Amino acid sequence: MLSEIAFILYLILPALAWISRKKLLNGRIHVAVLFVFTTITGCLLYVCGVWLIGIELERELYTYDLDGDRVFNVSEITPKMEEAMRRFTTDTGRTLAPIVAGPVTLIWVALNFVIFGSLRWLASMPSSKRTGA
Numbered sequence: 281m282l283s284e285i286a287f288i289l290y291l292i293l294p295a296l297a298w299i300s301r302k303k304l305l306n307g308r309i310h311v312a313v314l315f316v317f318t319t320i321t322g323c324l325l326y327v328c329g330v331w332l333i334g335i336e337l338e339r340e341l342y343t344y345d346l347d348g349d350r351v352f353n354v355s356e357i358t359p360k361m362e363e364a365m366r367r368f369t370t371d372t373g374r375t376l377a378p379i380v381a382g383p384v385t386l387i388w389v390a391l392n393f394v395i396f397g398s399l400r401w402l403a404s405m406p407s408s409k410r411t412g413a
Contacts, residue, residue: 283336286329290385293322294392315393322385330377337368 297318301309344361345352352361373380 281336283329283332286325286332290322290325290329293325294318294389295396297321298393298396311393311397315389318393319382319385319389322389323381326381326385327378330374330381334368334371334374337364337371340364341368 297314301307301311301314341361341364342350344356344358344364346356347353352365
């Protein structure tokens with residue numbers, strides 16, 4: 281649940297940053313500074329979301345530990361427990377998240393800022409230039 285919130289915030293972070301620069305800060309912060317701040321915040325959200333997924337998978341796994349000793353006895357091993365163990369232990373994406381977060385976030389924020397900047401540029405053009413008349 282919390283991991284989903286972190287990833288939703290990650291996805292909308294560039295839009296929130298762009299809108300807050302325009303509406304709340306009245307453009308007083310340079311776009312380059314906003315870009316760096318948004319990229320760093322996005323990396324933190326990305327890694328935090330992945331970390332929360334790991335916690336959620338671990339919590340799910342240990343629901344199958346009936347005696348609460350965090351060790352699975354023969355009587356506790358079921359197909360559902362084995363599936364939960366597989367999901368918890370074999371996720372390379374979670375392991376590589378701290379390495380991947382930077383480049384992925386950099387591309388995500390850059391793409392959004394280019395789109396928002398292009399839309400702002402198009403909106404500032406006189407209508408006669410936009411239509412080619």
